Amino acid sequence: xxxxxxxxxxxLALALPMPAMAATDFKINGFANAGFAWVDSDETYLxxxxxxxxxxxxFMGLQMRFAPNxxxxxxxxxxxxxxxxxxxxxxxxxxxxxxxxxxxxxxxVGRVKLPVFLISEAYDVGVTxxxxxxxEEIYGFANVPFSxxxxxxxxxxxxxxxxxxxxKFFMGRDNMSIPTMGTTIPGEITRMYGAAFSFGTxxxxxxxxxxxxxxxxxxxxxxxxxxxxxxxxxEAGAAIMESxxxxxxxxAATAGNTTAQDSLATLGIEQAAYPAAESATIGDxxxxxxxxxxxxxxxxxxxxxxxxxxxxxxxxxxxxxxxxFMTEAARRSVRGLPFPDSTTGFxxxxxxxxxxxxxLTYSVHESEDSILVNQSQxxxxxxxxxxxxxxxxxxxxxxxxxLGDDNIRDHGPLTGSALPSxxxxxxxxxxxxxxxxxxxxLIKLQVAYTMVF
Amino acid sequence: xxxxxxxxxxxxxLLSGMTMAEVMVVAHAKSDISAVDxxxxxxxxxxxxxxxxxxxxxxxNLPDSNAxxxxxxxxxxxxxxxxxKAYWANRIFTGRGKPLDQVSSEENMVVxxxxxxxGIGYLSADSISSKLKVLLTxx
Numbered sequence: 004x005x006x007x008x009x010x011x012x013x014x015l016a017l018a019l020p021m022p023a024m025a026a027t028d029f030k031i032n033g034f035a036n037a038g039f040a041w042v043d044s045d046e047t048y049l050x051x052x053x054x055x056x057x058x059x060x061x062f063m064g065l066q067m068r069f070a071p072n073x074x075x076x077x078x079x080x081x082x083x084x085x086x087x088x089x090x091x092x093x094x095x096x097x098x099x100x101x102x103x104x105x106x107x108x109x110x111x112v113g114r115v116k117l118p119v120f121l122i123s124e125a126y127d128v129g130v131t132x133x134x135x136x137x138x139e140e141i142y143g144f145a146n147v148p149f150s151x152x153x154x155x156x157x158x159x160x161x162x163x164x165x166x167x168x169x170x171k172f173f174m175g176r177d178n179m180s181i182p183t184m185g186t187t188i189p190g191e192i193t194r195m196y197g198a199a200f201s202f203g204t205x206x207x208x209x210x211x212x213x214x215x216x217x218x219x220x221x222x223x224x225x226x227x228x229x230x231x232x233x234x235x236x237x238e239a240g241a242a243i244m245e246s247x248x249x250x251x252x253x254x255a256a257t258a259g260n261t262t263a264q265d266s267l268a269t270l271g272i273e274q275a276a277y278p279a280a281e282s283a284t285i286g287d288x289x290x291x292x293x294x295x296x297x298x299x300x301x302x303x304x305x306x307x308x309x310x311x312x313x314x315x316x317x318x319x320x321x322x323x324x325x326x327x328f329m330t331e332a333a334r335r336s337v338r339g340l341p342f343p344d345s346t347t348g349f350x351x352x353x354x355x356x357x358x359x360x361x362x363l364t365y366s367v368h369e370s371e372d373s374i375l376v377n378q379s380q381x382x383x384x385x386x387x388x389x390x391x392x393x394x395x396x397x398x399x400x401x402x403x404x405x406l407g408d409d410n411i412r413d414h415g416p417l418t419g420s421a422l423p424s425x426x427x428x429x430x431x432x433x434x435x436x437x438x439x440x441x442x443x444x445l446i447k448l449q450v451a452y453t454m455v456f
Numbered sequence: 457x458x459x460x461x462x463x464x465x466x467x468x469x470l471l472s473g474m475t476m477a478e479v480m481v482v483a484h485a486k487s488d489i490s491a492v493d494x495x496x497x498x499x500x501x502x503x504x505x506x507x508x509x510x511x512x513x514x515x516x517n518l519p520d521s522n523a524x525x526x527x528x529x530x531x532x533x534x535x536x537x538x539x540x541k542a543y544w545a546n547r548i549f550t551g552r553g554k555p556l557d558q559v560s561s562e563e564n565m566v567v568x569x570x571x572x573x574x575g576i577g578y579l580s581a582d583s584i585s586s587k588l589k590v591l592l593t594x595x
Binding site: 032068070078099101115125128322390396 | 495499504505506507514520521534536537538539540541542545546548549550551552554555557
């Protein structure tokens, strides 16, 4: 009897919690882009060339948010993206646990996208901006070679009646790889942290941010295996060496020094490699270098190991009823590794006519103190966004890009001391031999369909 | 699909030029909330708050293509459908905001609100049920 009773009670206990259990919440949202890009160049620019590319601006993302209990402010968010440019491999830039501690304050722990610049976090969400992709000169991989990290971010939001403020702090680490000089250099971000502060109104946003990155990578190992590097060592011909970035390395080393010994020391070359250094002038050293005497040592002289970089940015976006205006300026400074400092920025003006918004952008990337890479270039982009539906838009773009003054074409067979710019041609390494086919300007045409669901 | 899109587009154009009926902001008949002002509603439907006078609420939306939602967004939130979608896409995909709950039709809005005491939504005058109470009428 008592057994029966407790069994019944047990069955009841099992049955009852079901309706009484707290509700879970599961939501799926997503976005997709389908685009075609064409450039008037045989050399691949970003991800496109004369044959055009469906991959450059085609991608799809799916975001899942799961809250185990709607009464507890904790949720799990994953955003999976497959990009044509990555052979449609699945990637997760967002995969975090969110704790909404108070209405204003939340913590994300896990993998989060970095708020380096104003729209970095929304980089893949085409309906939120006018262009097919945010201006490459500042937002591209060439300027910021990472987009997400594993760590945590703290987010403070407060809404006043007409205005709002947001403060964000993040810290974490990640692996990264820098595509440069025709190869990909693997590395590790041992620590990154930063803060962003923004405030605004319904239609205006002003923002400033700073990010600091400590990274380590073995550059000499990565590039000494390149065919061009080996050819340089074998032939040791001035013509080839002159067209390589190593000349610039020498120039950089000699620039701050008054004696040949100091220059050698800067390059990390033992004086024994060039016994005449004691009495040599910097000019002698240069000639000896061009004659191929230091080639092997120079690879060892390329800085290795740890480096630091900082990113500073200030930007504003005004998205009114008719006028769209956005501008941003950013500065990258690198120490310890031979990547250049950069100053980048853009300005965009758009005007809405009902569902159409023509817009015009000027965007610039300036590399400074370049040793191994120089990516200076500027672009003018004329675009049209047509809102087919509230959740979908069709975008057209025509872009004219000019490489920096010291571009690789103008240099011809290189004689000068400046490192020529290769712009954002990713397959156009500074370490490559000069073939003469290199453009110093290009036209890019694109069309893309973008949507959210 | 094409025709549906076209039809929706035409509908939107028609609607924007028309004066619509009232939008009733509604909640469960036994809701703790008795009234709400437009400024709070705007914050609620932009995901900027989850509270009315300190009480936690859950805002529920109709689908993007629903004429009443478009009217509500235009009148209360002050955003046209494209801007509203872009605003929410930005919040959802950058980890800033949780998407609001959504029901497929006004009938389902009535059902949802009758089941969720902390819910707040909107209906046209024709759809009002005795299980709900009206917090605000937007002309």
